[in-house]
Structure formats: C-alpha cells, structure tokens
Amino acid sequence: MSIDPRVALSSLTTALEEHLIAASNRRGDGDPSVEAAFFAVADAFEVYEDALYEAYNEVTPLQVFDDEDDEDEDSDVDDEDLEIVEE
Structure with missing residues (x-):
C-alpha cells in the first residue's frame, strides 16, 4: 500500500x-x-521520502543522520589528520 506524497x-x-x-x-x-x-x-x-520515490522515482536533497552515523564519522579520523598545536 503506497502513501500519497501529498499526505506524507x-x-x-x-x-x-x-x-x-x-x-x-x-x-x-x-x-x-x-x-x-x-x-x-x-x-x-x-x-x-519513500512516498515521493515510490510515486515519482524522485528524492529530496536532504538526509537524516542518526547518532550511529555521527559515531562512525568520529571514528574515521586518522591520527595523521589531527594537527597538534603546541604553545
């Protein structure tokens, strides 16, 4: 059962x-x-987004991020990418 994109x-x-x-x-x-x-x-x-795609094969330019995505991005930082500032 599909949902009308206007209702969504x-x-x-x-x-x-x-x-x-x-x-x-x-x-x-x-x-x-x-x-x-x-x-x-x-x-x-x-x-x-699902209703829009199902009805028109179209998506929005938006994306929902959850906490897991944030944690994954934090763990992707390499030590080489970090800049050490000494005073």
Missing part, C-alpha cells in the same frame, strides 16, 4: 511545526518533548 508532506509539515513549538517551549537540555518531536520529524521525513 502534510504529515512532515505538521511534524516540523510541532518540533518548533516543542523547541520554543524547551524546559532545559534533554527535554523529552523536544526529543520526541525531533524523532517525529525524522520519521515523517522518511515516510515522505
């Missing part, structure tokens, strides 16, 4: 608006409502 886009827009509301009402670092809104945006984007 509407869900993504709603998720983005809810994220903005949560961010503007943040109650400190690690606010669970902001975190939930963050993941809702990521999930809605993936649904939209």
